[in-house]
Amino acid sequence: MTLYTRFAAHIDAALDALTANGDLPSGLARAAVTIEPPRDASHGDLATNAAMVLAKPANTNPRALADKIAAELGKLDEVASVSVAGPGFINMSLTDDTWRNELAAINDGGADYGHSATGKGRTVNVEYVSANPTGPMHMGHCRGAVVGDALASLLEWGGYKVIREYYVNDAGGQVDTLARSAHLRYRAALGEDIGEIPEGLYPGDYLVPVGQALAKEFGDKYVSAPESEWLVLFRKAAVAAMMALIKADLALLGIHHDLFSSEAELQAAKKPEAAEKELRARGLVYDGMLEAPKGETPEDWEPVELPLFRSSQFGDDQDRPIKKSDGSWTYFGADLAYHWQKAQTADALIDIWGADHAGTVKRIVAAVQALTGGKTRFDVKLVQMVRLLRAGEPVKMSKRSGNFVTLADVVREVGKDVVRFTMLTRKADAQMDFDFAKVVEASKDNPVFYVQYAHARVASLKRRAAEAGIACKSVDLSRLDTEDLTLVKLAAQFPRVVETAAAAREPHRIAFYLYDLAAAFHASWNVGNDRPERRFLLTDNHELTCARLFLGDAIGQIVRNGLAIMGVEAVEEMN
Structure with missing residues (x-):
């Protein structure tokens, strides 16, 4: 139990005591009661809104209720003082021994410190990257890949069971184009002069090895054959080659998915038909006419009856077709079936999408809500593009691809971390x-x-202590004073940051927190430049040095744990 969960229990106990003596009515909902650090550190170590939340349903004055709660909390041995601020906020200052005990808990917890059980083992499907299998990963995919992977890790730390999924868009026109592009490279591998790559085909040199492999396997069998004989075969081979390339690129970032779902297999299994049947049975799909396009109507536009999903019932601005006029599935229709499939095996779904897909969020959220009866939480996280710069100037073309900067090029230049x-x-x-x-x-x-x-400074501190012959067989944490313990107060927030970041589905909060913790540690370190007695390593004071080494170990452990969530290694030395 961490400090914040322990004090949440203390507040519950205080409210139970007030309920028992009649100061509070029984049965009050406490879900909105929080325990957190005050925004202003001068107000104390912990703050709770309990009185502000419960006063109205209890039909009492928040300030008066706060005084009663504060009186109960003031009885705790861990609390040095309690004050009531404003209309009823309760601020607590904790004893130095409480913070020393939490420091010991951090070191005892080690690599597990910060893990939470709030997820209760519920399954969350996180689908991320899902780039079309038509080429190597480029930097346009990178941010979503990292955000999705870090979010998956964060949720695991938050006590959830996570399925990392990649949806392979291997049905539709783009993979047919890929097959035709591969066929062109196949002919080139057999010695044909193909000249410039025709408009509309994929020009990347990454297809050269695909063509060579096809030439080795089939010889000239399909050089002059009609497209109907080789399209499916070449499409399958090219998609497999592109997925191998994509997986290799993702591995450079340390990203590995648990599940790769195929759109083509989804459609072959008639999952869109099953979804349509289910929605028709619920009256959520009907045959109707699409509205005419807004603005000036194109001359070739004709009203066509199509199966429409009633997405307007769920917040969308209009109902959406799930099939095209030729009977094939719209992207939305196939996507609808895919999400229904995912919902069968997960309690919650999260999609990481590029910001250019913002216009389709409402309809797919509506579809999932309809298909699951609102029982499956579904979040779509939109990720903005990344602008690449060198010395402030936009980066031009990649030498490898000819038209985009590859993820592999960037990782090899600056490193995964x-x-x-x-x-x-x-x-x-x-x-x-x-x-x-x-x-x-x-x-x-x-x-x-x-x-x-x-983290490197902590590691260097341990090396320097060893070089100085300092061995800490036991540690007396009472040697740490209030100034030392300021670092512990920030370190102890880590479990709470993990829980709140997981609940909000926002892994960037871990990076923000680690920066603040690092800044506080560097500031504490630098104090020793002007005040030698504040240095971590004091060769003439063995007990205090051991206590501060213990403190440094705890900070290093928190940094390692946070970086582990982010998929970043903690370095021992800086070059």
Whole structure:
């Protein structure tokens, strides 16, 4: 039990006591009662809104209720003082021994400190990346890949069972184009001069090995054959090759999915038909006419009767077709069936999408709500594109692809950890610049460096202590004073940050927290430059040095745990 969960229990006990003596009516809902650090540290260590939340349903004055709750909390041995502020906020200052005990708990918890059981083992399906299998990963995919992977890890820390899924869009026109592009490279591998790549086909050199493999396997069998004989065969081979390329690119970032679902297999299994049947039975799909396009109506537009999903009943601005006029499934129709399939095996669904898909969020959220009867929580996280810069100037073409910057090129240049951490330094739906010079800059303005440097400093502290012959067989934490314990107060927030970030589905909060923790640690370290008695390593004071080494270990452990959530390694030395 962490400090925050323990004090949540203390507040519950205080409310139980007031209920028992008649100061509060029984049965009050307490879900909105919180325990958190005050916004202003001068107000204390912990604050609760219990009186503000419960006063109205209890038909009492919040300030008067706060005084009664404060009186109960003041009886706790861990509490040094309690005060009531404003209309009824309750602030608590804890004893130094309480913080020393929490410091010991951090070190005892080790790599498990910060894990939570709030998810109660519920299953969450996180679908991310899902790039079309038509080429290697580019930096347009990178941010969503990192956000999705870090979110999956964060949810696991929050006590959820997570399914990491990749949806392979291997049905439709784009993979037919891929097959035709591969056929062109196949002919080139057999010696044909194919000239310039025709407009509409994929021009990337990454298809050259695909063509060569097809030539080796089939010889010239399909050079002059009609498309109907080779399209499906080449499509399957090309998609398989692209997925192998994509998986290799993702592995460079340390990303591995549990499940790869195929759109083609979904349609072959008649899942869209099953979804349509289910929705028709519920009266949520009907045959109707689409509204004419807004603005000037195209000359070739004709009203066509199509099966429409009643998405307007769920907040969308109009009902949406699930089939095209030729009887094939719309992207929405296939996507609807895919999400219904996912909902069969998960309690909650999360999709990580590019911001260019914002217009389709309402309809798919509506569909999932309809298909699951509102029982399955479904979140769509939109991720903004990343602008690549060199010394402030936009990056041009990639030498490998000819028309985009590959993820592999970037990871090989600056490293996996730099890429992953940087992608989490902004909220996912905020614009981001990735400057190749700044992300490797050794300064506090570079969060990647600043957090890694904090961990490296802890490691160097341990090495220097060993070189000085300092061995700590036992540690007396009472040697740590209030100034030392300021770091513990921030470190102890880590479990709460994990829980709130998991609940909000926002992994960037971990990066923000680690930066604040690193800044506090560096500040404490730097105090020793002007005040030698505040240094972590004091060769003439063995007991205090051991206590501060113990404190440094705890900070290093929190940094490691936070970086583990982000998929970033904690370094021992900075080059």
